[in-house]
Structures are given as structure tokens and as C-alpha cells.
Amino acid sequence: MTYTKKAALLRGALLTATVLLTAAPAPAQAAAGTGVRSDWLYLTVTHGDARSSDTRGTLLVCGNPPRGHAHAAEACAELDRAGGDIAAIPPKSVYCTMIYAPVTAHARGQWKGRPVDYTQKFSNSCALHARTGGVFALDD
Structure with a gap:
């Protein structure tokens, strides 16, 4: 995906978030x-x-009720326990294959008035979900 497409995608997401939050x-x-x-x-x-x-x-909104994500309640609860810090979510105890199929997770937004900008590359989807819980469970 080119930078222009990513920038347009991000602008659209931010516009959607603004509309949801102000509406x-x-x-x-x-x-x-x-x-x-x-x-x-x-x-x-x-x-x-x-x-x-x-x-x-997808846009995850942790309001009442949590919305915008297939596992919004679970993701919001995990983020709340971690104080909005994705890197602080405790890893799950699972066994993942050693197959290299890289995935990059990115989160940008706001938590308790603080900006959030998280980017991390994982060796495969299993490692991503083991490390970030339901936050990036977008495919389910």
C-alpha cells in the first residue's frame, strides 16, 4: 500500500472517530x-x-457500550487493565508455530486524554494475538 493510500485511510479513520465522538x-x-x-x-x-x-x-471505541470491533468489550477491558498501553498487556501463555508470516500491528488514537501511537511487527498472527490479546483480533 502506498503512503498516499495509507494517509487517506488514516484521515478517513480519524474523521470517522471525530464524528463518532462528537455525535x-x-x-x-x-x-x-x-x-x-x-x-x-x-x-x-x-x-x-x-x-x-x-x-x-477498524475503529475501536471504548465507550458505553464498547463498539466498532468484533471483540470490543474484551479489547477495551484489556486496554483498561493496561492503562491504555498495548505493550503492557500481559502475554497469553500459548504455543505458536515457528512459521515466519510477518504481521505488523498499528494503533493510533487517544486513551484517557493521552495520545496513543503503537507499531510492532510480529513473526506471525499467533504471536501477535498472544502478545496483544483481543486488541488486534480483527480477522475473527
């Missing part, structure tokens, strides 16, 4: 100035090397 009404009982919870990540998984065009992505 959701604030709770009537919320204190003045608290605003809407804004925990969201645009997640992509690219299979293959850097020249691959097999990129899948």
Missing part, C-alpha cells in the same frame, strides 16, 4: 466540563512485508 450526546447528569469519554483507537493489521497491500483496520 454521542453527553450524559445529562455529567458535571459541567467533563465531556464525553474519548477512549478510541484506530487499529490496523498488515499481513506480509512492508510492501503488502493486505491491511485490515
Whole structure:
């Protein structure tokens, strides 16, 4: 995927996130100035090397209810326990094959008002899911 296509994809995701976050009404009982919870990540998984065009992505919004992702509740719970730090999600105890089929995971967004920008390459999808839990489970 070319840089232009990736940039257009990211701009579209950010626009969608902005619309979702600004369109959701604030709770009537919320204190003045608290605003809407804004925990969201645009997640992509690219299979293959850097020249691959097999990129899948989705917007994960961790509101009430969590949405935008096949495993939104699980992913939001894992992120909440890790304080929004994907690298701090405890690894799962699974056995993965030694087959090299690289995947690159990327997350960009906002968690508790802090920007999130995470990129990591894994040897295969099993290693990705073992290390990041349900956050990047986009294919299911």
C-alpha cells in the first residue's frame, strides 16, 4: 500500500472517530466540563512485508457500550487493565508455530486524554494475538 493510500485511510479513520465522538450526546447528569469519554483507537493489521497491500483496520471505541470491533468489550477491558498501553498487556501463555508470516500491528488514537501511537511487527498472527490479546483480533 502506498503512503498516499495509507494517509487517506488514516484521515478517513480519524474523521470517522471525530464524528463518532462528537455525535454521542453527553450524559445529562455529567458535571459541567467533563465531556464525553474519548477512549478510541484506530487499529490496523498488515499481513506480509512492508510492501503488502493486505491491511485490515477498524475503529475501536471504548465507550458505553464498547463498539466498532468484533471483540470490543474484551479489547477495551484489556486496554483498561493496561492503562491504555498495548505493550503492557500481559502475554497469553500459548504455543505458536515457528512459521515466519510477518504481521505488523498499528494503533493510533487517544486513551484517557493521552495520545496513543503503537507499531510492532510480529513473526506471525499467533504471536501477535498472544502478545496483544483481543486488541488486534480483527480477522475473527
